[in-house]
Amino acid sequence: MNTPMNTRMRRRDLLKKGAVLTGLFGLAPTIFPGYAFASDKQEAGVSDKQEAGGSGKQVAGGSGKRPAGAPGKQSVGGPDEQAAGEGFFSNGPEADFETTPVEIRARLSANENPFGPSSKARQAMTDAMLLSYRYPITDRKRLIDAICSFEGIREDQLLLDAGSSPLLQAAAACYSSGTVVSANPTYEDLLKRAQAAGGKVIRVPLDGEYKYDLPALESAIDESTSLVYICNPNNPTATVLDTGKLRSFCERVSKKVPVFIDEAYIDLCDDPQKTTLIPMVKEGHNIIVARTFSKLYGMAGLRCGYVVAQPDIIKKLSFHTNGASSVSALTLAAAVASYQDKPYMEYAYKSIAASRKYVCEVLKKKAITYVPSQTNFVIFPVNMDGAAFAEKMMQQGVGVRSFRFFDKEWCRVSVGKMEEMEMFATALDKIL
Numbered sequence: 001m002n003t004p005m006n007t008r009m010r011r012r013d014l015l016k017k018g019a020v021l022t023g024l025f026g027l028a029p030t031i032f033p034g035y036a037f038a039s040d041k042q043e044a045g046v047s048d049k050q051e052a053g054g055s056g057k058q059v060a061g062g063s064g065k066r067p068a069g070a071p072g073k074q075s076v077g078g079p080d081e082q083a084a085g086e087g088f089f090s091n092g093p094e095a096d097f098e099t100t101p102v103e104i105r106a107r108l109s110a111n112e113n114p115f116g117p118s119s120k121a122r123q124a125m126t127d128a129m130l131l132s133y134r135y136p137i138t139d140r141k142r143l144i145d146a147i148c149s150f151e152g153i154r155e156d157q158l159l160l161d162a163g164s165s166p167l168l169q170a171a172a173a174c175y176s177s178g179t180v181v182s183a184n185p186t187y188e189d190l191l192k193r194a195q196a197a198g199g200k201v202i203r204v205p206l207d208g209e210y211k212y213d214l215p216a217l218e219s220a221i222d223e224s225t226s227l228v229y230i231c232n233p234n235n236p237t238a239t240v241l242d243t244g245k246l247r248s249f250c251e252r253v254s255k256k257v258p259v260f261i262d263e264a265y266i267d268l269c270d271d272p273q274k275t276t277l278i279p280m281v282k283e284g285h286n287i288i289v290a291r292t293f294s295k296l297y298g299m300a301g302l303r304c305g306y307v308v309a310q311p312d313i314i315k316k317l318s319f320h321t322n323g324a325s326s327v328s329a330l331t332l333a334a335a336v337a338s339y340q341d342k343p344y345m346e347y348a349y350k351s352i353a354a355s356r357k358y359v360c361e362v363l364k365k366k367a368i369t370y371v372p373s374q375t376n377f378v379i380f381p382v383n384m385d386g387a388a389f390a391e392k393m394m395q396q397g398v399g400v401r402s403f404r405f406f407d408k409e410w411c412r413v414s415v416g417k418m419e420e421m422e423m424f425a426t427a428l429d430k431i432l
């Protein structure tokens with residue numbers, strides 16, 4: 001009989017099986033990404049992250065059409081605006097992207113971790129579902145405590161949000177009254193947001209090793225500078241700065257102006273403990289470090305990130321965020337559980353490293369000089385129009401991303417599961 005009680009019991013059974021997780025909330029592509037999910041097909045032609053209006057190009061699908069407002073190759077203004085990075089800018093016409101008729105088999109365009117959340121995180125989400133009628137106050141506190149103990153920081157040095165993107169955007173809002181100094185190419189989200197808010201951005205070209213040119217950055221800082229943004233490891237070049245050099249740069253510069261270090265990919269680099277600048281925050285420097293659960297932790301679709309900074313900066317940034325209930329109870333539970341699943345994180349780290357090694361060998365065999373990578377993506381030059389190359393890859397069911405900088409066309413391929421990288425290699429062979 002279909003009584004409310006029976007319905008409730010059936011729902012509870014479903015909850016126990018975790019079916020509601022994948023069914024109602026559409027998490028399936030995040031947890032089991034890669035192949036036959038309808039939403040994958042919808043997103044196949046373009047990355048789920050729409051471009052910021054810069055020249056990092058959308059990888060269009062079979063139709064070859066670009067989303068409205070996504071500009072393709074052209075730059076967006078004066079010389080300092082010829083940005084080649086990527087970033088969310090999802091509220092404009094760029095969000096109305098098209099679907100593609102091509103079925104994606106290897107989604108290697110958004111630097112996701114296809115191993116997904118750990119099994120402990122998945123179980124924690126299933127359990128948290130039962131109490132998800134409650135506002136996530138204690139759940140939030142549990143994650144805050146876990147991060148503070150994991151990073152060795154105080155609670156007043158931490159700000160949590162639904163991914164690091166809202167925090168990058170909060171920083172853009174806070175510091176757009178002056179000039180933001182950064183690099184080109186780099187991750188564009190904060191920079192484009194600062195420009196949209198009326199700020200000026202100076203983009204200093206990367207050096208010959210595709211790393212931030214710290215001396216040139218320092219020379220670009222003047223009394224109008226309100227923030228320095230450094231993405232380390234850098235997206236899209238996958239390069240990591242020498243920690244000693246970055247530290248001494250930050251020691252000097254942060255006396256004049258805050259330095260924002262975007263460490264979205266830090267967990268994937270060779271030595272995260274040695275590379276992170278969170279210790280500098282603990283020492284009292286004016287540094288803002290952003291982190292995310294979207295990469296190594298495989299939680300991009302769940303949305304969780306944080307910044308670590310001095311308490312006055314945390315307070316300032318918090319006025320530009322959505323506040324305490326921005327992260328869902330399920331996500332909070334998954335993040336706490338991820339910390340308790342070290343073996344899984346090691347497994348994901350090693351699997352990504354093995355896939356990355358494979359990609360590099362594939363490129364080496366084809367005499368393609370890629371930029372050495374310490375992350376879950378590799379960038380390499382292509383001897384044809386980058387967008388055309390990406391489109392050809394898409395025809396083979398492989399989603400990648402194209403860029404144009406230093407007068408060259410580039411392909412950035414995310415590092416996924418080995419079978420996805422084999423698909424990439426097969427497709428590459430047909431095109432280059």
Ligand SMILES: Cc1ncc(COP(=O)(O)O)c(C=O)c1O
Nearest residue numbers: 163164165187235264292294305
């Ligand atoms: C360098 C960098 N920072 C920040 C982000 C935003 O990540 P999220 O909002 O998922 O934490 C990304 C996403 O790809 C990124 O590449």
